[in-house]
Amino acid sequence: MESLFQNIMNALQWGSFYSLIALGYCLVYGVLRLINFAHGDIFMVGAFIAYFTATFLMGMYTDFSFGLSNPMVLVLTIPITMILTAGVGVTIERVAYRPLRNKGAHRLYVVITALMCGLILQHANLAVLGASRRSFPDLVERSVYTIGGVTFTNLRVATILAAFLVFAMLYTIISKTRIGMAMRAISYDRFAIPLMGIPVATIVVITFVLGSSLAGLAGLLYSMSYPVLEPYMGAMIGWKAFIAAVVGGIGDIRGAFVGGFLLGFLEIMVVAFFPSTFRDLIAFSILLLILSIKPTGIFGMAQTTKI
Amino acid sequence: MIFGCLFVLGGQGEYSRADASNTITLGFVIPLTGDIPKVGESSRYAAEMLREEIMAQGGLEIGGVKHELRFIYEDNESKPESAVMTMLKLIDRDRVLAIVGPQSSKQAVPAGQVANDNRTPMISPWSTNPDATLNRPWVFRAAFLDPFQAPVAVDFAMKQFNADKAAVLFALANDYSKGLAEFFRDDFESKNGKGSVVAFESYGDRDQDFSAQLTKILAAQPDFIFLPNNYNEVALIVRQASDLGWTGPFMGADAWGSAELMTLCGDLCKGHYFSTHYAAAGATGATKDFIEKYQAKYGYTPDDVAALTWDATRLVLEAIQSTGGLSGNLRNDRAAIRDAMAAIEEFDGITGSMRFDDEGDPIKCAVVVKINDAGEFEFTESVCP
Numbered sequence: 001m002e003s004l005f006q007n008i009m010n011a012l013q014w015g016s017f018y019s020l021i022a023l024g025y026c027l028v029y030g031v032l033r034l035i036n037f038a039h040g041d042i043f044m045v046g047a048f049i050a051y052f053t054a055t056f057l058m059g060m061y062t063d064f065s066f067g068l069s070n071p072m073v074l075v076l077t078i079p080i081t082m083i084l085t086a087g088v089g090v091t092i093e094r095v096a097y098r099p100l101r102n103k104g105a106h107r108l109y110v111v112i113t114a115l116m117c118g119l120i121l122q123h124a125n126l127a128v129l130g131a132s133r134r135s136f137p138d139l140v141e142r143s144v145y146t147i148g149g150v151t152f153t154n155l156r157v158a159t160i161l162a163a164f165l166v167f168a169m170l171y172t173i174i175s176k177t178r179i180g181m182a183m184r185a186i187s188y189d190r191f192a193i194p195l196m197g198i199p200v201a202t203i204v205v206i207t208f209v210l211g212s213s214l215a216g217l218a219g220l221l222y223s224m225s226y227p228v229l230e231p232y233m234g235a236m237i238g239w240k241a242f243i244a245a246v247v248g249g250i251g252d253i254r255g256a257f258v259g260g261f262l263l264g265f266l267e268i269m270v271v272a273f274f275p276s277t278f279r280d281l282i283a284f285s286i287l288l289l290i291l292s293i294k295p296t297g298i299f300g301m302a303q304t305t306k307i
Numbered sequence: 308m309i310f311g312c313l314f315v316l317g318g319q320g321e322y323s324r325a326d327a328s329n330t331i332t333l334g335f336v337i338p339l340t341g342d343i344p345k346v347g348e349s350s351r352y353a354a355e356m357l358r359e360e361i362m363a364q365g366g367l368e369i370g371g372v373k374h375e376l377r378f379i380y381e382d383n384e385s386k387p388e389s390a391v392m393t394m395l396k397l398i399d400r401d402r403v404l405a406i407v408g409p410q411s412s413k414q415a416v417p418a419g420q421v422a423n424d425n426r427t428p429m430i431s432p433w434s435t436n437p438d439a440t441l442n443r444p445w446v447f448r449a450a451f452l453d454p455f456q457a458p459v460a461v462d463f464a465m466k467q468f469n470a471d472k473a474a475v476l477f478a479l480a481n482d483y484s485k486g487l488a489e490f491f492r493d494d495f496e497s498k499n500g501k502g503s504v505v506a507f508e509s510y511g512d513r514d515q516d517f518s519a520q521l522t523k524i525l526a527a528q529p530d531f532i533f534l535p536n537n538y539n540e541v542a543l544i545v546r547q548a549s550d551l552g553w554t555g556p557f558m559g560a561d562a563w564g565s566a567e568l569m570t571l572c573g574d575l576c577k578g579h580y581f582s583t584h585y586a587a588a589g590a591t592g593a594t595k596d597f598i599e600k601y602q603a604k605y606g607y608t609p610d611d612v613a614a615l616t617w618d619a620t621r622l623v624l625e626a627i628q629s630t631g632g633l634s635g636n637l638r639n640d641r642a643a644i645r646d647a648m649a650a651i652e653e654f655d656g657i658t659g660s661m662r663f664d665d666e667g668d669p670i671k672c673a674v675v676v677k678i679n680d681a682g683e684f685e686f687t688e689s690v691c692p
Binding site: 002003006007010011013014126130131132133135138142144146151152153155156226227228230232233236237267268269271272275276277279280 | 339340341344345347348479508509510511513515516518519520522523526539542543546549550551552567570571572573
């Protein structure tokens with residue numbers, strides 16, 4: 001029984017990362033109907049940006065020390081990482097997706113371009129930084145608590161809270177603000193919306209800023225929990241988060257959020273009750289079953305307003 | 308695509324070797340990228356240091372004539388299929404006399420088949436899985452075997468931790484990790500009774516979260532956890548176990564011994580033990596000289612892979628020297644080198660003295676090291692066959 005609660009805790013943490021990444025997929029898909037396959041690698045870039053920001057602020061590259069305490073470094077690293085990662089996302093949009101969109105290319109070509117961007121990010125990292133792994137510094141003092149047989153760390157609680165907080169904020173932005181309204185409108189009809197005087201290009205950029213900064217945040221939190229960084233770390237988790245977003249109902253951010261946690265729970269629970277070799281087999285069979293019953297995903301609706 | 312590659316290989320295979328008689332070409336199949344890049348780096352550094360040392364003396368002397376040494380370093384990306392491709396390239400296109408590597412068993416087991424089929428001598432410095440050399444007369448190795456290493460770990464853990472319950476967490480897709488985990492389980496259960504390995508859990512390629520497996524392991528309350536895993540995964544596992552409240556000991560195996568373990572794992576790995584090929588802290592004699600030279604040149608203490616690559620390369624060069632002279636006919640030369648390697652009576656390497664048995668596996672000692680508070684790998688005990 002204790003094991004079960006412990007595993008629920010494990011699953012909440014693991015699901016948080018899937019959810020955070022799935023939200024990014026979902027935002028871009030919702031607005032542009034584009035599956036941004038580079039998103040997993042933007043997450044990886046976010047992790048490296050977080051690494052370099054944190055180590056720079058800790059004074060590891062210069063003789064000059066900023067004299068910041070570790071918690072202060074973390075407080076500064078969060079916004080810097082999110083801003084810089086958003087920059088990477090917007091750059092990709094500007095360089096790769098927008099020209100194709102302006103020329104009216106078929107969506108298929110944009111998806112292929114996205115795959116390429118992901119590979120370019122991975123291999124650029126490999127070429128520039130080398131294959132050696134990097135260890136993310138401990139920014140917060142880890143403390144381990146045990147309550148009723150369930151063990152958790154402060155970091156784990158913070159990760160789970162961050163995922164819920166981000167979801168709440170994103171949900172508010174999309175359902176309550178004018179920008180959110182514009183995003184939903186573009187999702188509804190991208191060709192009629194410019195006629196209403198809504199600057200589509202700006203809204204698309206904002207979408208990428210939101211999605212990529214979430215990936216940056218996820219990269220930071222991820223590398224604090226799993227502090228071994230390497231160029232291919234985003235690929236697998238990105239694909240899985242994409243599947244989670246589809247099962248949740250891609251285009252609806254509630255779906256992406258729930259889908260991420262669903263996959264996290266499935267993976268952890270399969271390992272908890274079956275031999276660990278069966279993890280992906282059982283987890284993805286269940287997801288497949290869900291999709292075959294409800295092809296639009298849990299929260300999805302057939303071709304109406306998305307996002 | 309495949310035909311294209313074959314054509315290129317076939318076409319290039321016939322080029323004439325201008326000064327064939329004067330250049331000794333060896334191939335190195337090592338992981339310069341992929342999961343364990345530090346292993347590839349150490350291998351290349353050690354080999355390059357040896358080559359420069361010999362070239363500084365005018366070259367390798369064979370039967371009174373000095374020969375130039377040429378080492379070709381190829382990246383196997385830590386993948387079995389790339390290792391096979393790279394082996395074929397070195398054998399057919401670069402026409403190397405012998406191959407050093409691949410390092411880990413995951414690549415050395417399939418690569419050994421290629422070497423044997425193509426009648427090219429190969430020596431893996433670091434592979435410990437028996438299958439790499441089994442029934443392959445052309446394949447040798449410089450490291451001891453897992454069936455020997457596993458009992459060393461079992462005996463040490465039983466004595467040191469007073470243990471009669473063990474848990475194992477291993478990488479399923481890695482021949483080395485899986486093989487060693489199974490040898491360990493069998494040996495531990497034969498000494499402590501059936502069911503004394505209370506948890507035997509695995510994980511897949513590229514997994515980073517082990518919390519479910521560790522929850523299972525911790526619930527079974529073992530006396531220690533055996534981790535026959537690569538150093539990059541060790542860093543994650545040790546940390547996640549500590550997050551789940553584990554304060555007990557870990558016992559590791561030789562794949563822990565990378566120079567990068569401590570940068571990734573930090574303080575959490577201190578105080579744990581692992582079995583390995585040599586202990587850098589407190590070494591003496593030739594081993595000490597090697598460590599000092601390497602440290603001065605590259606700026607860090609050489610790990611076991613560097614030491615074993617040095618020994619393996621020296622074994623090949625010694626075999627080439629004892630052929631008494633090369634004919635220039637690649638096929639005959641390779642056969643002569645193989646025979647000379649098999650005939651080596653006693654080799655005094657920096658990882659200890661050794662000789663080959665009938666399978667091409669060395670008979671040599673293992674050491675158990677402790678990661679001390681300074682993060683050095685400190686000699687604890689030595690176990691000989």
